Amino acid sequence: AQSVTQLGSHVSVSEGALVLLRCNYSxxxxxxxxxxxxxxxxxxxxxxxxxxxxxxxxGINGFEAEFKKSETSFHLTKPSAHMSDxxxxxxxxxxxGNYGQNFVFxxxxxxxxxx
Amino acid sequence: DTEVTQTPxxxxxGMTNKKSLKCEQHMGHRAMYWYKQKAKKPPxxxxxxxxxxxxxxxxxxxxxxxxxxNSSLLNLHLHALQPEDSALYLCASSQVGQAVGGYTFxxxxxxxxx
Numbered sequence: 001a002q003s004v005t006q007l008g009s010h011v012s013v014s015e016g017a018l019v020l021l022r023c024n025y026s027x028x029x030x031x032x033x034x035x036x037x038x039x040x041x042x043x044x045x046x047x048x049x050x051x052x053x054x055x056x057x058x059g060i061n062g063f064e065a066e067f068k069k070s071e072t073s074f075h076l077t078k079p080s081a082h083m084s085d086x087x088x089x090x091x092x093x094x095x096x097g098n099y100g101q102n103f104v105f106x107x108x109x110x111x112x113x114x115x
Numbered sequence: 116d117t118e119v120t121q122t123p124x125x126x127x128x129g130m131t132n133k134k135s136l137k138c139e140q141h142m143g144h145r146a147m148y149w150y151k152q153k154a155k156k157p158p159x160x161x162x163x164x165x166x167x168x169x170x171x172x173x174x175x176x177x178x179x180x181x182x183x184x185n186s187s188l189l190n191l192h193l194h195a196l197q198p199e200d201s202a203l204y205l206c207a208s209s210q211v212g213q214a215v216g217g218y219t220f221x222x223x224x225x226x227x228x229x
Contacts, residue, residue: 034217043119043205043220044158090157092217103218105157 002027002093004106012112019078021109023065023091026072033074034092035065038108044090050074061085086113118142121206121221129229130196136224138189138206147189148218149181150205158205164189165211196228 007022025031032051036044048059055067065076074091091106119140128134138147146165150158163171164183178200180192189206203225207218 032217036220041203041223041225043121043222044207044218045220046217049217094217103160108155108157110155 002031002095002104004091004093004104006089006091006106006109008109009107010110010112012114013081014114015083016080019063019076019081019085019111021076021089021091021111023074023076023106024072025074025091025093027093027095029095032094033065033067034094035059035063035074035076036090036092036105037061038088038090040087047076047089081111081113083113083115086111119206119208119219119221121204121224123224124222125225125227127227127229128193128196130198132196133192133194135193136191136204136206136226138191138221139187140206140208140219141187142208142219143186144208144210144219145186146209146211147183148207148209149189149191150207150220152203152205152223162191193226196226198228201226201228 003026005024034049035047037047038044047063048057050057050067058064063078065074067074088108088110090108094103122137148163149161151161152158160173161175162181167183178195182190203223205223206221209218210216
């Protein structure tokens with residue numbers, strides 16, 4: 001069974017500072033990994049995904065994530081936070097060739113950006 | 116068209132009412148999903164449809180009844196709900212059998228049961 005942990009339910013950064021949101025996964029097979037963002041009262045929007053191509057994945061809005069197999073991690077970063085980045089961020093894992101029950105979300109990290 | 120459209124955006128219903136949530140996508144995806152999301156929690160899977168057939172029901176109470184009339188539409192019929200069913204209901208779609216593309220989510224329906 002797969003699982004996802006996100007260290008820190010709430011992260012605060014100053015505008016212009018580095019954003020680092022942590023995600024660690026557990027999977028018995030090489031996984032697909034995703035980061036989603038959710039703004040208040042909105043659905044989830046895909047930020048980026050790892051599907052076994054390059055280990056450094058670039059996404060929308062200046063975000064990127066690096067897949068590190070040895071650390072079973074897929075941390076999300078952005079060099080300079082913007083006020084509009086304040087949202088809830090979910091890491092998700094899916095084993096290959098499956099969907100539904102095998103698409104597992106982490107508990108989420110709420111990002112606050114301080115002026 | 117890369118969107119999943121959900122209607123209505125907000126719904127308030129009494130415990131004796133019958134209402135329906137609607138989801139539509141035109142991306143050619145043949146897997147569609149209903150998720151329930153409570154505040155400050157990740158989405159929880161309710162139902163999965165694959166090729167218009169129900170493939171997964173995550174032990175959801177019968178007061179929630181899904182329907183997939185065609186490959187583009189997904190409905191969730193609601194009857195005799197409880198206040199604890201108040202939540203954001205999210206629809207999503209994806210390719211079947213391949214998680215590589217991830218899921219595309221709609222904006223959700225905010226349901227309040229009074």
